[in-house]
Amino acid sequence: MPTIEQREQLDRLIESALADGKLSKKEIEVLTKKAKSIGIDEDEFLIELDAEKINLKKTKKDNKVGFFNKVIYHRKAGVKMEEVEKGLKEEFLGGGKTEYQEVPVNELIVRLWHVLVPLLFVIIGSGIGYNFYINHTTIDKALANYDFEKARELMGELRCEGSKGLGLIDVDCPRTIQEVKIIQQESHFLIENDQFEKAIHIVKSVEALPYYQELYDNGKITIYYDDLLEGIYIEIMAKISNNTSEYRFEQLQTIYSGIQSNQLRKQLYLSYADSWKKAYPEYFNKLTNNK
Numbered sequence: 001m002p003t004i005e006q007r008e009q010l011d012r013l014i015e016s017a018l019a020d021g022k023l024s025k026k027e028i029e030v031l032t033k034k035a036k037s038i039g040i041d042e043d044e045f046l047i048e049l050d051a052e053k054i055n056l057k058k059t060k061k062d063n064k065v066g067f068f069n070k071v072i073y074h075r076k077a078g079v080k081m082e083e084v085e086k087g088l089k090e091e092f093l094g095g096g097k098t099e100y101q102e103v104p105v106n107e108l109i110v111r112l113w114h115v116l117v118p119l120l121f122v123i124i125g126s127g128i129g130y131n132f133y134i135n136h137t138t139i140d141k142a143l144a145n146y147d148f149e150k151a152r153e154l155m156g157e158l159r160c161e162g163s164k165g166l167g168l169i170d171v172d173c174p175r176t177i178q179e180v181k182i183i184q185q186e187s188h189f190l191i192e193n194d195q196f197e198k199a200i201h202i203v204k205s206v207e208a209l210p211y212y213q214e215l216y217d218n219g220k221i222t223i224y225y226d227d228l229l230e231g232i233y234i235e236i237m238a239k240i241s242n243n244t245s246e247y248r249f250e251q252l253q254t255i256y257s258g259i260q261s262n263q264l265r266k267q268l269y270l271s272y273a274d275s276w277k278k279a280y281p282e283y284f285n286k287l288t289n290n291k
Contacts, residue, residue, distance in 0.1 A: 003038075137154070
């Protein structure tokens with residue numbers, strides 16, 4: 001039975017011999033001789049060396065697998081025949097019959113980088129696409145996508161200037177021209193989504209836009225404020241009149257009562273009185289009193 005010191009010396013010899021990952025016949029011979037000299041059985045020692053060699057190979061293989069080469073998925077597909085590696089005893093003594101064993105074959109191996117690289121391209125591509133959208137979107141494109149916030153952001157970057165000369169005002173204000181376009185489209189969108197009061201509110205803001213009157217007088221804006229507002233009221237009344245409910249009638253009454261133009265109120269009444277009376281017979285008299 002070897003002492004602790006003798007065993008440690010032998011272990012250091014084994015470690016030195018396995019430093020290059022191989023064991024030559026000479027090294028096996030020296031190690032076996034040393035083991036026998038301290039009382040270790042030769043067969044047992046060769047088995048121990050076999051185990052050390054296998055562990056070394058496994059450790060080296062594991063160390064080769066870097067972070068990006070880690071296998072996250074594989075699917076087995078049958079087996080293949082591989083030659084069985086001989087033990088140290090057979091190598092040392094020579095001879096022995098060649099044997100084969102079945103080894104599973106991995107049909108599909110997906111490594112971590114297989115997933116991360118395409119994902120990285122997707123992220124980069126999305127960033128480039130978003131940046132392109134931000135930098136190349138026009139007001140018309142934003143409106144086509146009902147992105148009124150983006151349209152207003154782009155509109156805010158436009159100039160709006162006016163200068164007086166000989167009593168006249170020379171106006172260069174594409175910002176107001178585009179804002180009128182945005183208000184028109186947004187108001188239609190709001191009406192379609194039953195946000196009538198909000199639609200009226202934004203249309204009423206047209207009159208206060210910079211140089212609106214001058215742009216209309218110069219023909220750069222083709223729709224007058226009163227006509228725009230009248231069109232919105234007519235559009236709202238048409239939609240409300242096609243839906244029957246007490247809530248709808250209350251909306252109709254509120255909006256109708258808020259119309260300042262008596263001429264427009266009369267026009268709407270004449271156009272929709274019959275349909276209102278039919279749709280809201282219980283509430284029609286209330287509306288008639290506000291006519």
